[in-house]
Amino acid sequence: MISKSCKYAIRACVFVASKVNDDVKVSMKEIANEIEAPVAFTGKILQMLNKRRIITSLKGPYGGFYCEKYQLETPILEIVNAIDGLAVFKECVMGLHQCSDQHPCPMHFEYSKTKEALMKSFSETTIGSLADKLIDGNSYLTNN
Amino acid sequence: MISKSCKYAIRACVFVASKVNDDVKVSMKEIANEIEAPVAFTGKILQMLNKRRIITSLKGPYGGFYCEKYQLETPILEIVNAIDGLAVFKECVMGLHQCSDQHPCPMHFEYSKTKEALMKSFSETTIGSLADKLIDGNSYLTNN
DNA sequence: CTTAAAAAGGATAAAATTGTCTTCTTATGT
């Protein structure tokens, strides 16, 4: 559905966002450790997220990654877009390029509904809202 | 969402099924040509579909692939299961192994609904029903 | 100004997915 990289990205964002009230920056290592992803690879992902202004980074000692207030409003969809692109929400189940409302593949209309629903849910869910649920302790990030 | 291989597989099945009334067998090459996939790779996929009894094959001259009547009732879900497995319908958006109703990730409940809907639609759609739509001429298989 | 801590960036490697080629096996018609 979505790539491993993208899952790392979502976890990373949520973790970083969960620290917003503590007013601290978190390092690549801390993030990688928390989300259980390889450090260097996590670095690459964070780099992209920073370029897209989904999170913010600061170099140097006491540097690291953090969320600015406005960034809490970023929908998850933007993370997916930054890492995987939006193809998932658009592509034909059967892989036909010209599949559309006008030239539908046999599954087109049924499948479109699901893609719409998915996209809607991803665009309505913000990083901040997910981080809040994290903080409430109803869920956790690590994998073991 | 689903792999390229799996898309080839769905296209192949629908094409083979669309020939069921003509009582003909179609060759690897014909199928590959129709679905616009590499011949040898199509072979591998057809092989798996045959092993899973999603389609039927016969070797030798005048051989090829075809659908038996009962196979028209096969849900698309089985194709996905044969090629990609059912992970897509089960996995956590954030990639957490222990994510469940009891230990939900922040997106769990929302995302589960979509996965359910997707799986339902895939299990209610049969190869035969898709082939019928093809034959009706409302849609086509090739990509150009 | 120097040192050190952190991210950024580039080159490379490993793993997974997709694709190719060659040989083996099975079925058909003569």
Added chain:
DNA sequence: ACATAAGAAGACAATTTTATCCTTTTTAAG
């Protein structure tokens, strides 16, 4: 039985995705 036409199977190759390592740049503190 034989020749031939097909799929089955296995080994190999290319591409894409995931992951690692090393060097450079930026920033803060002393």
